[in-house]
Amino acid sequence: MWQRVPIDALIDLVTEVFTAHDLPWSRARMAAEALCHGDLTGTPESGVAELTRLHLPMLVNGLVRPRAEPLMIADRGAAALIDYRRAPGLWAVGDAMDRAVSRAGRYGVGLMSVRGVGPFGRAGHHAARALPHTMIGLVMAAGGERGTAANPLGMAAPAGAYPEFVLDMDTLADVDSSAVAGFALLVEIFAGVLSGVGDHDHDTGLMVMAIAPTTLRSADGFYKAASALFGSLLGWEGGNPVRYPGWREAQYLEQCQALGVPLNEPVHRELEDLAKALRLAPLQGR
Template structure:
């Protein structure tokens, strides 16, 4: 039976753990914000019980630098390039989107590339930062190669996490947060943890044969959405991230986050667009959602489940299973910080 952890308690624990491995108060807070956002939006693979543990392991093993600065490489009125110096992705991603929002506030649009960072987790979080400022936000990341070209048998490009978000009035947000494969690696890990087989058609093994074994994703080939179209989208988004950012690595050179002692060389692109004068972005997005909902009894917009989960988590907290809580208790003991407090369903 799952128990619940309040969002504030999750944030406190995550920030304490990150400060314990050397992050500054500000950067620990930014990272905790992103981790808790993921948990609240029902994205546990990017939340506290998964990504926090991974971040701490990478810092301790030397693959990620907890104290790395985010250094401007190029500064133009509407565009910038940042070097994350092998720091944590959520620090660089937050910095980049904040800069993009500031540029959009002055010029109508802002775009910021990031080179040389580690995994930045859920792209929806960064797009949502722009939406919270009344803008349309776009966030894209590359990553380790997971997808082969049509007719190929070697992984050459990532599944390219990407997100678009906008304020939507009474509906809160329109939030599109996805990747270019039929299933994400985080979802595959959840299947593995639960002892479940994968659905058919989402993964091939290293020899190119279909498999339902979720433990094989790190060496196998993820199936792109829409066949060659999904692969083409991956290439387009790699141009927008790794190629444009100008870092040492892109495409099949980006490292796995699970190799804790190795740097990754991830690249990001954060874009914010301020609506033109006289355009009520939130009202128009709300109308768009209304039209979709009215189109059929089961019709819904992207991100509805996640936005609904976040609203519920505000008062109920995040449901955590025993294995997740044990993982965090062990981490708390290792770092000498207080574990997150829990509330049983019967006590609410």
């Protein structure tokens, strides 16, 4: 059985849960948006269902530090290496992308090599933080806690007149076996070796990059080229429309905006119990 709840109500509740666990509000909000991404794009198994399974236990046990301040290890203008010192990954990876976007605005490209983050949700969500700036976002990760995605990769790009391209994959799970080794090593080099992650079982290394296409060509030229590329994919093949990553997710989000976010009964009940335990307003009635 599924129940629908308003998007804002869901994100507000998760934000309040994180603030109750000592995250500053701005971090809690970013973390809530990152965690709810799965529920808003049709992959609920990576959404709020992981709140009590993964994220809260790590906060309670001290494995993630809610107020950890990032340490800049090296800064070379367009590129930098940052240790987030076990900050919540749901916030930290988004923060790293925001920093990359800022640098891309100055240099055309911004690359943040990152280590010391907790579980961060879906790589595609963090890559998509570049989209409002008409930039391309790329996130690769190596290492991490047991039970989290293996070598996730996320990429987001403006698609001109069409829904934005958002690729979100776990390389060891989604790539054909003949290509696994090479593709996984690619991610390991960019995300693990570059960031200097030493303990893959308890730390995550990432490469977070933003590219500003309009520093290389005109905005109009890029828009037309992107529209032509993604428009060419929307033909018909065997009676079925051809869609690219990001298209169905955009449609699913529209449904959530209109009808509410579907939550299965156990997850809905878990959130209501959590709200009651923390003396927060319940989902129903927000």
